[in-house]
Amino acid sequence: MYKIIDFQISSDGRGDLLSLEQTKNVPFEIKRVYCLTRVNPQFPRGFHAHLNLQQLIVCLAGSCRFVLDDGSDRTEVWLDTANKGLLLKDLVWREMHNFSDDCVLMVLANEFYDEADYIRDYQSFLKICRDQS
Numbered sequence: 001m002y003k004i005i006d007f008q009i010s011s012d013g014r015g016d017l018l019s020l021e022q023t024k025n026v027p028f029e030i031k032r033v034y035c036l037t038r039v040n041p042q043f044p045r046g047f048h049a050h051l052n053l054q055q056l057i058v059c060l061a062g063s064c065r066f067v068l069d070d071g072s073d074r075t076e077v078w079l080d081t082a083n084k085g086l087l088l089k090d091l092v093w094r095e096m097h098n099f100s101d102d103c104v105l106m107v108l109a110n111e112f113y114d115e116a117d118y119i120r121d122y123q124s125f126l127k128i129c130r131d132q133s
């Protein structure tokens with residue numbers, strides 16, 4: 001349903017440096033980068049799946065909780081460090097909850113933004129899962 005990728009961070013007295021390179025520690029070609037900043041902890045986000053998209057999600061600051069659902073099982077993953085990336089590449093319903101005030105998420109994607117790739121209705125998502133199995 002998901003994979004966690006560990007990143008090597010270069011740390012010294014000046015701080016931390018995270019380097020992401022396509023097809024190396026990012027397992028796809030990067031077409032898009034977007035960030036979630038100034039998130040409102042009162043409002044969860046996501047509540048959709050993607051038909052055909054790979055994304056690597058890195059929590060650069062703060063923390064949040066992902067709820068992931070493949071149509072059969074539901075699990076949760078906390079992101080609270082920049083040295084791990086959450087890789088989502090299959091048909092997975094995702095929700096983001098419990099944002100800390102300072103949460104910053106950076107997302108790398110292998111496709112440009114396309115609203116037609118989104119499944120935003122949970123019952124439709126379940127039907128597509130059933131049809132694919």
Ligand code: T46
Nearest residue numbers: 032033034036045046047050055057094096107112113
């Ligand atoms: C995902 C989770 C983790 C764009 O114009 N370009 C973009 O690249 C994206 C991602 C969004 N938008 C627009 C579409 C909406 O009008 O930004 C607005 C907010 O998007 P959305 O409500 O889909 O945001 P989230 O935080 O619920 O979901 C996002 C991504 O959309 C989604 O692919 O997996 O983050």
